[in-house]
Amino acid sequence: MQSADPSWSDVDDYIVDHLIGEDLALDACLAANAAAGLPPIDVSFTQGRMLELLARANRAENILEIGTLGGFSAIYLARGLGDSGKLVTLELEPDYAAVARRNLDNAGQGSKVDILVGEALATLHGLVEQGRAPFDLVFVDADKQNYAAYLDYALKLARPGALLIFDNVVREGRVLEPNSDYPKVPGTRKLYEMLKNHPQLDATAIQTVGAKKWDGFLIAVVREE
Numbered sequence: 001m002q003s004a005d006p007s008w009s010d011v012d013d014y015i016v017d018h019l020i021g022e023d024l025a026l027d028a029c030l031a032a033n034a035a036a037g038l039p040p041i042d043v044s045f046t047q048g049r050m051l052e053l054l055a056r057a058n059r060a061e062n063i064l065e066i067g068t069l070g071g072f073s074a075i076y077l078a079r080g081l082g083d084s085g086k087l088v089t090l091e092l093e094p095d096y097a098a099v100a101r102r103n104l105d106n107a108g109q110g111s112k113v114d115i116l117v118g119e120a121l122a123t124l125h126g127l128v129e130q131g132r133a134p135f136d137l138v139f140v141d142a143d144k145q146n147y148a149a150y151l152d153y154a155l156k157l158a159r160p161g162a163l164l165i166f167d168n169v170v171r172e173g174r175v176l177e178p179n180s181d182y183p184k185v186p187g188t189r190k191l192y193e194m195l196k197n198h199p200q201l202d203a204t205a206i207q208t209v210g211a212k213k214w215d216g217f218l219i220a221v222v223r224e225e
C-alpha cells in the first residue's frame, strides 16, 4: 500500500518490486545471518544489484571483496561474474565466513567463490606475494579504519581499467567532521585525501538514501596508460 509520506525505504521496496523481484536465496541469506547473530550491515538489495551489474558491465572475471560478512554482497558479485569467473572474498571472523559459505552454496554460487579467513591486511599481503591474477573489480566493505591501506593493496592487485568501490563513505554526512569521534570517519576521510589528485585513479562518490539511510559509495577507475 502506498504510504502518505513515503520513506526512502518505501521507495527501495518499489524499486525492488519493479526491477529486481523476489529472491529466495537472498532472503534466506539475510535470515541465516540474523539467526547466526551477524550485524545487519549488508548492502541493500538495490545496492547489491548495482554491484552485480557493475561487475557484469565491466566483464569482470576476477573480483576481490574485502569484508564478506554473511556473503550477501558476495552472492551479487558472484552472479555478476562471467561463467569461469572467480570471487575472492576476505573475512576476519571464522564464524561469519562459515555462514557466508553456506549462504553462497545455497545460492548456487559457491563454486565461484574463495573465502579467505583472517586479518585482511595479512591476506592481501599474501595475495600480492603470490602474484595473484589481477582483479577487474575490488569491493571494499570492511573496517573503515583501514580503508587507506585497502586502497594501497587494491592498486597493487587491480588491472588498468579496474573498478574500485568503497562502501559507507558518507555516513549520514559525518564524513564532513574533521575531528569526528565517530571512529569510522577518520579512516574514510583519509581515503578521500589519498584520492585527491591521485596519479593513477579517477574517482567520484555517489550519495545514497534508501533502506540503508543516508550513505554512499566511492567509485574509482584505475587509469589505463
Ligand code: DHB
Pocket: 041, 042, 043, 141, 142, 167, 168
Ligand atoms: C557498518 C558497516 C558497514 O559496512 C555498513 O554498510 C553499515 C554499518 C558499521 O560498522 O556500523
Ligand code: MG
Pocket: 041, 042, 043, 141, 142, 167, 168
Ligand atoms: Mg558497508
